[in-house]
Amino acid sequence: MGKVISVQPDxxxxxxEELKKTSGMLENIFNxxxxxxxxxxxxIDMTIDSLNVKRNAARNEHESASAALSSASIASxxxxxxxxxxxLIERERRARERLNVLEQACQEARKIKDDYQGMANxxxxxxxxxxxxxxxxxxxxxxxxxKYTDSIRRSSKAITENSLIGGRMPVNINDFxxxxxxxxxxxxxxxxxxxxxxxxxxxLIASKIAGSLGLIGRTTGTGTDGxxxxxxxxxxxxIIDGWRINxxxxxxFDSPVETGRTLNFNQGKTVDGEVYxxxxxxxxxxxxxxxxxxxxxxEELIRHxxxxxxxHHRGPPYRNGGTHAENRKDILxxxxxxxxxxxxxxxxxxxxxxxxxxxxxxVETKHFWSCPTGxxxxxxxxxxxxxxxxxxxxxHITDSGDKSSSRFISLELMDKSLNKNRxxxxxxxxxxxx
Numbered sequence: 001m002g003k004v005i006s007v008q009p010d011x012x013x014x015x016x017e018e019l020k021k022t023s024g025m026l027e028n029i030f031n032x033x034x035x036x037x038x039x040x041x042x043x044i045d046m047t048i049d050s051l052n053v054k055r056n057a058a059r060n061e062h063e064s065a066s067a068a069l070s071s072a073s074i075a076s077x078x079x080x081x082x083x084x085x086x087x088l089i090e091r092e093r094r095a096r097e098r099l100n101v102l103e104q105a106c107q108e109a110r111k112i113k114d115d116y117q118g119m120a121n122x123x124x125x126x127x128x129x130x131x132x133x134x135x136x137x138x139x140x141x142x143x144x145x146x147k148y149t150d151s152i153r154r155s156s157k158a159i160t161e162n163s164l165i166g167g168r169m170p171v172n173i174n175d176f177x178x179x180x181x182x183x184x185x186x187x188x189x190x191x192x193x194x195x196x197x198x199x200x201x202x203x204l205i206a207s208k209i210a211g212s213l214g215l216i217g218r219t220t221g222t223g224t225d226g227x228x229x230x231x232x233x234x235x236x237x238x239i240i241d242g243w244r245i246n247x248x249x250x251x252x253f254d255s256p257v258e259t260g261r262t263l264n265f266n267q268g269k270t271v272d273g274e275v276y277x278x279x280x281x282x283x284x285x286x287x288x289x290x291x292x293x294x295x296x297x298x299e300e301l302i303r304h305x306x307x308x309x310x311x312h313h314r315g316p317p318y319r320n321g322g323t324h325a326e327n328r329k330d331i332l333x334x335x336x337x338x339x340x341x342x343x344x345x346x347x348x349x350x351x352x353x354x355x356x357x358x359x360x361x362x363v364e365t366k367h368f369w370s371c372p373t374g375x376x377x378x379x380x381x382x383x384x385x386x387x388x389x390x391x392x393x394x395x396h397i398t399d400s401g402d403k404s405s406s407r408f409i410s411l412e413l414m415d416k417s418l419n420k421n422r423x424x425x426x427x428x429x430x431x432x433x434x
Contacts (some may be wrong), residue, residue, distance in 0.1 A: 037120045039375030039402040048109045055102040062095040096287040249388030256396030257381035263287040265274045267400035273303045281323030283400040285331045288358035291431050325423040341423035350392045358427035368417040
């Protein structure tokens with residue numbers, strides 16, 4: 001017992017340091033929620049753009065049908081006859097009905113945009129208020145632990161094994177369980193106030209830290225948010241041959257979260273007065289080039305693709321910048337990176353990523369984003385995850401369309417989302433070669 005207590009102050013210092021880091025963890029969670037808001041705004045904008053295009057087409061059709069009907073009506077009295085204009089009347093009626101439906105849809109979409117923006121603004125105000133309160137609490141908790149640690153150190157010389165058995169030791173492990181419980185309770189309360197399910201991830205931080213330091217023994221229990229606390233110490237993943245070994249025995253290739261932060265995950269630029277929103281493939285090329293050491297901006301690649309007829313332009317903004325796998329191969333080659341076109345499958349993706357190659361795939365957003373309508377979309381695969389038996393369980397991707405710097409995609413969702421009629425780009429260079 002005396003031996004265990006003798007290292008307790010160091011563990012308390014570590015606990016205090018981890019609490020200080022928690023404000024950064026919480027800020028990352030808030031950033032994820034901000035990304036979600038931004039993604040939703042982007043999807044709403046794309047829907048509004050699409051509806052506007054359809055409405056304008058319907059308006060042109062209605063004007064054409066009305067003009068044809070008007071001309072036929074003038075001539076019908078003497079030449080055509082009343083029966084001959086019946087199809088034109090029906091055409092005008094259908095065109096008018098479709099235009100009315102699309103006008104209504106555009107109005108509703110704009111209202112949804114306004115309502116959502118209002119809620120997003122309210123969330124932002126609440127987030128700032130509660131985040132400051134939460135950070136202050138962490139600071140007070142850390143300060144308490146530092147003072148408690150100092151007290152233990154000053155009294156440690158007077159502690160003997162007999163005094164511990166006699167119960168006179170001022171350190172009580174239950175105090176730490178209580179502290180972790182309070183910490184979890186505040187997190188759960190904050191999560192409930194903000195309505196953010198994502199915050200529940202941080203509710204176990206204190207108990208996990210305590211478990212990893214041996215402060216709460218090897219018991220299991222239920223936290224205040226209903227999550228089961230881990231049994232035994234929780235160890236950080238170690239890296240072996242490029243793979244991060246996770247506590248459950250699974251492994252993740254490289255460091256996808258850190259990699260994603262260095263990449264462009266926000267597509268869309270205005271170049272020379274023209275708006276390009278469909279630049280997912282161009283941004284994917286930019287990110288692969290970046291991973292291989294070739295630094296290029298999205299604007300530079302847009303100009304190159306436009307000037308060499310490698311991307312759509314002079315069209316609707318959401319189509320401008322669109323590419324095919326063949327275009328992306330040419331873009332990469334023009335900047336010194338050779339690549340191949342390969343059939344899209346989860347097996348081929350895993351093999352290429354493990355070989356440290358740059359990988360761009362084409363997916364269907366209907367499945368990939370779980371949205372009602374969809375189309376082809378390009379993303380970069382940055383990592384692969386396997387279970388303890390070596391079976392692929394999923395992938396990490398950087399998606400500039402929904403502004404994800406690093407998003408995990410399960411094996412099943414990836415297989416369902418892949419456009420099997422299109423090719424993926426795989427670089428011949430390894431990411432560490434350049």
